[in-house]
Amino acid sequence: MQRHLISAADLTRDDAVLILDTAEEMARVADRPIKKLPTLRGRTIVNLFFEDSTRTRISFEAAEKRLSADVINFSAKGSSVSKGESLKDTAQTLEAMGVDAVVIRHGASGAPYRLANSGWIDAAVINAGDGTHQHPTQALLDAFTMRRRLIGRDAGLGQDLAGRRITIVGDVLHSRVARSNVDLLHTLGAEVTLVAPPTLVPVGVETWPCEVAYDLDGTLPKCDAVMMLRVQRERMNAAFFPTEREYSRRYGLDGDRMARLPEHAIVMHPGPMVRGMEITAEVADSDRCTAVEQVANGVSIRMAVLYLLLGGNEPAVTHTRPTGSEEK
C-alpha cells in the first residue's frame, strides 16, 4: 500500500483486494454490540471539506470514530478559507496541530494530489473526491458491494471481479465516480461499459479501459450490475441534453428497463439520487437497488483504508471468520 490514497488508478489488483478483504473484517465490527476498535487510538484525522458533502463526510467520520481516532471536522464555509486563505496555509495550519492524516474533499481536480506531493505537509492524504477527477473510496465501496452481491460475503474473500460486466450510466463527463470506477473495475478484471449521451462523455475517453455506448437498452440484458450516476438538472441549461424528460426517457432506469436486466443483476447508485430523473422511485426502492447498502459499505471501506494507511501491520480485528469459508 502507498502512503496516500489519491486515485483508484494507483491501486494494484492486490492492493484493492486487500482493501476489500479488510473491509469485510471491518464490517463484522458493525455487527458487534460495541462497534469500536482501538486501532487508531491517539491518532488524529482531519476531515478537510472544501465542498459540501454531508454523506461522505459522515461516512469518513463514522469510520474514523469506529477506529478510535481523534476526529477534527473542518468545513471551508465560515472558515479562514472563505477569507482567502490558501490551501497550502490551511493544510499547514492543521498539520501544526498534529494531524496524522488529512481526508480532503475539494472542488478542484488535483487538489489532493498537490497536497500529497508539494512538500506542504507530511500527513497521509486521502482523497474524498476532487473536482471531476477521482473519488477512490467510492469506487472501492462500489466494488465491495458488487463482490458481496455477485460472489458472496465469504466466497468473495480474496477474489476480484474478473469477467463481471458493469454498465455505468449518466454524466460521465462531470463524474469523478465514473473515472474512479473505470480505473478500479478494470484493475479488478471487470468489463466496463459507459452509457451516456455523447455530450456527457469526455473527449479523450477512447484511451480509457472500457467500452462506450450511447444506447442503454442494448447493454442492459448482458450486465451484472448497472450503476446510475446522478445527473444534475442544470446540465440541460448548458445544452448537454434538450430536456429533463428526454434525458429520462433515453437514459433513465425505470421498471421496464430494470426488467430487461438478468435476474441476478443489481442496480447501484452512489447517491444522492435524483428520483424521476436518472432513476424512478420503483427502481430506487426495489430489492435490486443497493444504494442504501452502498452507504453502509462505505463505512467499512473507509475503515479499511484508514487502517491500512495508518494502522501499520498489526491485525485490525481478531479473527472471527468462520473457518472453511475460503473454500466456498
Added chain:
Amino acid sequence: MSKILIRGAKVLGGEAQDVLIDGETIAEVGTGLSAEGAEVVEAAGKVLLPGLVDLHTHLREPGREDSETVLTGTRAAATGGYTAVFAMANTFPVADTAGVVEQVYRLGQEHGYCDVQPIGAVTVGLEGRKLAELGAMHESAAGVTVFSDDGKCVDDAVIMRRALEYVKAFGGVVAQHAQEPRLTEGAQMNEGVVSAELGLGGWPAVAEESIIARDVLLAEHVGSRVHICHLSTAGSVEIVRWAKSRGIDVTAEVTPHHLLLTDELVRTYNPVYKVNPPLRTERDVHALRAALADGTIDIVATDHAPHPHEDKDCEWAAAAMGMVGLETALSVVQETMVDTGLLDWAGVADRMSFKPAQIGQATGHGRPVSAGEPANLTLVDTEYRGQVDPAGFASRSRNTPYEGRELPGRVTHTWLRGKATLVDGKLT
C-alpha cells in the same frame, strides 16, 4: 569606452569574423580587424546574432509590480539576449490610452536595458466591445503599431473586422489571441486524453483554430494584415499555411514552451505548467517545429508571463496561467530547432530578430550584422549546457517550467546600440 572589438565570433553561425563597434554603430565587419583603442571581447567559437526581438512580453507594470516591472523585465530580456521587447497591454490600468503606453515606453527608455515598445489594447479595457483610441496610441511618443487584447480574444467578428480595417490608416497590425470564449469556459488544459483522465476542463484545439480561420478570412476580405499570437496546434498551422498560400497577409508566432513541452506534464497538477494557450500534444509540438522551420510560423515570441509565487503555489484550478520565458527562450530554441537540425543560426536570427522586428516595425532592430547598422547584438555560447536555476533569474518571478532541466546555450553578451547590457552573463 566607445570602441568594442568582438573577435572571432561566428556571425549568424557562419565563418569566424571580427566585429568592430564604434559608439552606437557597427563600424566594420571582417577578419583581422585592428584592436587599437578598442575593448576586446574574445568570441572564438561563439555565435553572434542580431539583438533578439520579442513581440510578446508581459512586463506587468503598471499594476502588478509584485510580479514584474519594466526594470526587472528588461533586465531579464537583456539576460536572454533581447534588445527590444513588445509589452502587452493587459496591465492595470490597461494600456488602452496614449497615457499608459507613453508611461511604459518612457520607463523602458529610462532604464536602458532593452527597448520597450508598448502594444496598445484593441478595445477599451480589453472588453471586446468598443475600439480603444488606436490612432492616439499610434501618434503618442510610444508610436504604437501593434495592437492586441492578448489574454482575451477579440471574439466579436465585427469589432475584429473594424480593428483590422482601422489600423491600415497608419500601417498598424492587430495581434490576435485566438480563443473562442464559449468553447473555453472553465478551460484548464488542452482537451484530449490527458484532460479526460485528470478531470480538468478542456481547452479544445478547435477554439483556437476556428478564430484563426475566421480572422485570416476577415483579413483577406478587408485587405489587412493580421498577426496570430502564440499559435499552439497542428490544425492552426494548417490554416495559416493555407492562408499564406492564398496570399493572405498573415504572420504567426510560436512560444518556446509550445515547441518543447506537452500536456503530459499536467499529470503532476503542478501549475507551473498552466499556461494559455495550454500545452498541447507531442503531435502538435512536432507540427509547430516543422512550421517554424519552413516559415509557416514566422517568429518565436516568448509570451513571458511572470506571476508571483503564491499564484502558482496552489491547486491547479486556482493558479494563474503563464510562464516566464525571456531568459530561457534562446536555449529552448537551440534545443528544439538548432540541435535537432531543423534550423541553422541564420534561421534563428530570422525567427527571433529580423522577422519580429519587421512585423512590429521596431526601427533599428532586427538589422543585418554589417557596417553602418545599429550595434544591437547578442553573443551566444552555444557549446554550454547547464541546468536552469530560477534562483539566478533577473526576472522578479520564478514561474519557469524548466527548473532543473538541462538546456543548451547561454547568452554571454548583449549590446544595445553599442552599450553592453550583459557582459559574461552578468547584467551591467
